[in-house]
Amino acid sequence: MKPEEKPKVAFFDFAGCEGDQLQIANLEEKILDLLNIVEVVSFREVMTEHSDDYDVAFIEGSITDTHNEERLKEIRENADVLVAIGACATIGGINSIRNVQDFEKVQDRVYGDERDHYEAWEKAKPAKAVVDVDYEVHGCPIDRDEFLHVVQSLVMGREPHIPDHPVCVECKLNENVCAFERDEFCVGPVTRAGCDSCCVNEGTICWGCRGMIDNPNEDAHEEVLEEYGLTAEEVMNKFDLYFAWQKEVRKDE
Numbered sequence: 001m002k003p004e005e006k007p008k009v010a011f012f013d014f015a016g017c018e019g020d021q022l023q024i025a026n027l028e029e030k031i032l033d034l035l036n037i038v039e040v041v042s043f044r045e046v047m048t049e050h051s052d053d054y055d056v057a058f059i060e061g062s063i064t065d066t067h068n069e070e071r072l073k074e075i076r077e078n079a080d081v082l083v084a085i086g087a088c089a090t091i092g093g094i095n096s097i098r099n100v101q102d103f104e105k106v107q108d109r110v111y112g113d114e115r116d117h118y119e120a121w122e123k124a125k126p127a128k129a130v131v132d133v134d135y136e137v138h139g140c141p142i143d144r145d146e147f148l149h150v151v152q153s154l155v156m157g158r159e160p161h162i163p164d165h166p167v168c169v170e171c172k173l174n175e176n177v178c179a180f181e182r183d184e185f186c187v188g189p190v191t192r193a194g195c196d197s198c199c200v201n202e203g204t205i206c207w208g209c210r211g212m213i214d215n216p217n218e219d220a221h222e223e224v225l226e227e228y229g230l231t232a233e234e235v236m237n238k239f240d241l242y243f244a245w246q247k248e249v250r251k252d253e
């Protein structure tokens with residue numbers, strides 16, 4: 001790529017609901033901020049053209065079978081930079097609930113009598129379990145501004161700022177009543193901030209969609225956990241909605 005050229009970018013989806021691509025398609029007036037710095041050559045949600053000549057590949061969805069694996073490896077070969085977008089691609093996401101369930105029952109529920117016709121892995125994986133990933137945009141779905149920040153950073157060759165402290169920090173700043181006070185359970189103490197604790201602000205809990213912080217044992221929001229007599233490990237073990245793959249990787253380390 002010549003220095004004056006915009007990087008060519010392509011979007012690819014694997015097992016997921018396409019909600020992250022929808023967030024990008026709905027950038028509205030900020031779409032110009034994106035198009036000023038990159039050239040989109042493939043984006044199934046918004047255009048019919050497709051090109052395999054791209055510099056940056058955005059990957060949405062988790063990897064759940066051999067076909068996915070081979071396709072992702074090809075994309076990795078083609079791209080200079082690979083970015084995982086959304087919880088399914090960054091941490092296995094909702095699909096990884098099956099990682100902690102009886103696989104035969106999961107297959108029966110999804111495919112019924114047709115189960116032998118489909119190849120499916122027992123465990124859903126994020127992109128980084130299969131290939132090297134250069135950048136990640138967290139969330140389910142992703143936040144549009146954070147996506148733009150990551151793209152701007154990669155175009156400028158800078159490290160994007162991605163928080164590595166728990167959601168509790170943002171939640172306290174927002175002066176929310178803690179979910180534990182409401183007799184509910186919340187994984188905010190071990191979940192990566194960056195969403196402005198939006199779910200708790202709306203009166204619910206944090207479900208962990210941005211994935212665990214890098215060192216949940218050491219860095220979890222001790223004040224909250226101590227107050228309720230909990231440890232980071234106990235909080236993580238209560239939730240498999242988003243953490244199933246990450247928990248397993250931590251166990252093997």
Ligand code: SF4
Pocket residue numbers: 015016017018019020060061085086087088089093094139140141142
């Ligand atoms: S991370 Fe969430 S929004 Fe994105 S594909 Fe997965 S389920 Fe859909």
Ligand code: SF4
Pocket residue numbers: 167168169171172176177178179180186187188189197200205206221224
């Ligand atoms: S545990 Fe949940 S509700 Fe309580 S402070 Fe942390 S993020 Fe907020």
Ligand code: SF4
Pocket residue numbers: 139140167191192195196197198199200205206207208209210211
């Ligand atoms: S509060 Fe938790 S579940 Fe909600 S967006 Fe933030 S990280 Fe995701």
